[in-house]
Amino acid sequence: xxxxxxxxxxxxxxxxxxxxxxxxxxxxxxxxxxxxxxxxxxxxxxxxxxxxxxxxxxxxxxxxxxxxxxxxxxxxxxxxxxxxxxxxxxxxxxxxxxxxxxxxxxxxxxxxx
Amino acid sequence: xxxxxxxxxxxxxxxxxxxxxxxxxxxxxxxxxxxxxxxxxxxxxxxxxxxxxxxxxxxxxxxxxxxxxxxxxxxxxxxxxxxxxxxxxxxxxxxxxxxxxxxxxxxxxxxxxx
Numbered sequence: 001x002x003x004x005x006x007x008x009x010x011x012x013x014x015x016x017x018x019x020x021x022x023x024x025x026x027x028x029x030x031x032x033x034x035x036x037x038x039x040x041x042x043x044x045x046x047x048x049x050x051x052x053x054x055x056x057x058x059x060x061x062x063x064x065x066x067x068x069x070x071x072x073x074x075x076x077x078x079x080x081x082x083x084x085x086x087x088x089x090x091x092x093x094x095x096x097x098x099x100x101x102x103x104x105x106x107x108x109x110x111x112x113x
Numbered sequence: 114x115x116x117x118x119x120x121x122x123x124x125x126x127x128x129x130x131x132x133x134x135x136x137x138x139x140x141x142x143x144x145x146x147x148x149x150x151x152x153x154x155x156x157x158x159x160x161x162x163x164x165x166x167x168x169x170x171x172x173x174x175x176x177x178x179x180x181x182x183x184x185x186x187x188x189x190x191x192x193x194x195x196x197x198x199x200x201x202x203x204x205x206x207x208x209x210x211x212x213x214x215x216x217x218x219x220x221x222x223x224x225x226x227x
Binding site (some may be wrong): 004006009034036041042043044045049052089091092098099100102103104105106 | 117119144146147148150153154155156157158161169204206208214215216217218219220221223
């Protein structure tokens with residue numbers, strides 16, 4: 001059973017607009033959440049993270065929002081750029097334990113010029 | 114240190130052969146993870162080490178798979194008697210074992226079993 005779910009396999013956005021990628025999780029023990037970006041033929045690259053003690057974390061054009069009661073998080077990219085086109089993975093882990101990130105299946109983002 | 118390094122990048126092998134992959138983590142990282150990724154899936158956890166100790170193994174890691182990290186630095190992942198279902202990208206990642214922190218991934222080894 002998928003503990004981290006990314007229900008949208010793909011997302012297409014116009015350059016300059018906002019991209020919103022969504023992620024849901026089922027394990028209430030998860031308390032640390034990460035987003036990774038992956039280009040073809042490369043390994044995932046860490047993008048941004050958030051601890052469960054926060055509901056928002058911002059880094060430049062990237063903002064992650066966490067709704068613990070809904071077990072939902074989202075990644076906002078504003079403004080979107082063609083170079084943002086990649087597969088985005090949501091991951092979650094349990095701090096105070098093995099910290100092993102559990103990944104979703106990914107969402108392929110295409111930003112059109 | 115340029116990050117997590119994996120070798121080889123690509124491996125094509127015949128079914129039934131043994132293969133071994135190597136991962137060199139970021140030097141100060143004491144945790145090392147192996148993941149497998151197949152088409153359309155996210156990375157799936159296989160096993161992890163803290164220093165030289167292998168602390169957890171996924172049920173995905175069958176008896177044909179073995180991983181080592183003999184000196185707490187580099188790690189190897191061996192697959193014996195490869196099967197076509199083993200074809201995947203094998204990813205290595207490393208991190209620091211303090212609080213929660215991000216894991217840094219290598220570029221992966223693409224295994225094709227023919």
